Amino acid sequence: MKDDERRLIKDAILDEDGFVKATFSGQRRGYELPWRRVAVRPVLIKHVRHLQVSYLDDKQDITKNYHGSQVDEKTDELLALPFSQINVLTTEREIQVQISRKGVARVHQRRVVGDIPEPSLSHDREKPRLISADAPDPFLMALEIQTPDGRIRANKRRKYLQINEFLRLVADTAALEEIAPPVHIVDCGCGSADLTFAVYHYLNHIVERPSTVVGIDVKADLMTKKNALAQELGWHKLRFQVSRIIDFEPEVIPDMVMALHACDTATDEALAQAVRWGARLIFSAPCCHHHLQAQMADQPMPQVFQPVLRHGILKERLGDVLTDSFRAQILRIVGYSTDVMEFIAPEHTDKNLMIRAVKQAPPGDPQMIAEYRSLVDFWGVTPYLATLLKKQLTAVGVEG
Numbered sequence: 001m002k003d004d005e006r007r008l009i010k011d012a013i014l015d016e017d018g019f020v021k022a023t024f025s026g027q028r029r030g031y032e033l034p035w036r037r038v039a040v041r042p043v044l045i046k047h048v049r050h051l052q053v054s055y056l057d058d059k060q061d062i063t064k065n066y067h068g069s070q071v072d073e074k075t076d077e078l079l080a081l082p083f084s085q086i087n088v089l090t091t092e093r094e095i096q097v098q099i100s101r102k103g104v105a106r107v108h109q110r111r112v113v114g115d116i117p118e119p120s121l122s123h124d125r126e127k128p129r130l131i132s133a134d135a136p137d138p139f140l141m142a143l144e145i146q147t148p149d150g151r152i153r154a155n156k157r158r159k160y161l162q163i164n165e166f167l168r169l170v171a172d173t174a175a176l177e178e179i180a181p182p183v184h185i186v187d188c189g190c191g192s193a194d195l196t197f198a199v200y201h202y203l204n205h206i207v208e209r210p211s212t213v214v215g216i217d218v219k220a221d222l223m224t225k226k227n228a229l230a231q232e233l234g235w236h237k238l239r240f241q242v243s244r245i246i247d248f249e250p251e252v253i254p255d256m257v258m259a260l261h262a263c264d265t266a267t268d269e270a271l272a273q274a275v276r277w278g279a280r281l282i283f284s285a286p287c288c289h290h291h292l293q294a295q296m297a298d299q300p301m302p303q304v305f306q307p308v309l310r311h312g313i314l315k316e317r318l319g320d321v322l323t324d325s326f327r328a329q330i331l332r333i334v335g336y337s338t339d340v341m342e343f344i345a346p347e348h349t350d351k352n353l354m355i356r357a358v359k360q361a362p363p364g365d366p367q368m369i370a371e372y373r374s375l376v377d378f379w380g381v382t383p384y385l386a387t388l389l390k391k392q393l394t395a396v397g398v399e400g
């Protein structure tokens, strides 16, 4: 087997989130194997992820659990044995390797289709889901995430994980506890509204924290459908309204604004509105970033970055990183304590960045302003959020 083939198998086994199981079997002609078959799977022992290796021959079955650096060593040991067949299953792919007598490997890979397998004790399984799918749940069925017999639909598994990861983040945000109920929430660019329904359900029904939620989107047909579903469920404090984010005028000042995967500058609109309304909490998962990219394409960029800017893909990623860095920094300047984090594993969605902001301090932190000015001057760009919040930034001495 070649190094890259060995690496492929090893990486799949060491993939903590995706690895489901592996089997090593068959004996290459002319070689002796100590075991007829070896099965490998992840297990959780006292909250620590281990690799469980079961060595089988005709007389015995020995199971051992390894963790830390042992996992790497034992995987290498297995790969060095003269097995003729290795199968590895991850949440994404199935890898089948057949090795000839001379050690030449034929590798077949295919993407997993249909129900995505779940690691028996994966990271996700370790964390209890906030909206459990252990039994049929009317909420999950209403959103067509779960079938009437209690299965999560294969094409909705990612959405289900995303809902739970988002709710976990909300649940872990201590400032939410400090808001006197009812908590008023606006979801900007709510789209098909799975997360809008989920946050309403979680707060009102699971943690029993009375909350109102308004979802807004420019798609009128979707808003009509979602209002009908809210009515059908009898969720009277959940409603949907057709509006551009920037035009929306809430009846009650929202405590929390969420904008999950709102396209391009819609994210800036949501952040700007949240700041103008004085929302205590902001959760924003940006989507595509075109506005800054366009400015970067139109004007000369710092020469020192040529090796990065030469490559379209790197330039694009740099534009994304800068856009979100500017957004986070502007939020800090206007008084929000801001984190930027990954809210769901990248294999579930590549749009997995979350900006979480909690209003905490008076606006105008001099250090944040100085850092912001340096970055803006260096790149010679104007972030769209700065244009939208010109008044607020000017008030603390940041000229647009």
Ligand SMILES: C[S@@+](CC[C@H](N)C(=O)[O-])C[C@H]1O[C@@H](n2cnc3c(N)ncnc32)[C@H](O)[C@@H]1O
Residues within 6 Å of the ligand: 188, 189, 190, 191, 192, 193, 194, 195, 216, 217, 218, 219, 243, 244, 245, 246, 259, 260, 261, 262, 263, 266, 269, 287
């Ligand atoms: C990718 S979807 C995300 C939907 C949902 N938030 C989610 O995470 O599943 C983005 C939604 O934002 C809406 N949208 C985009 N720009 C908007 C704007 N300026 N005002 C209101 N809605 C907007 C689109 O119509 C679309 O439904």
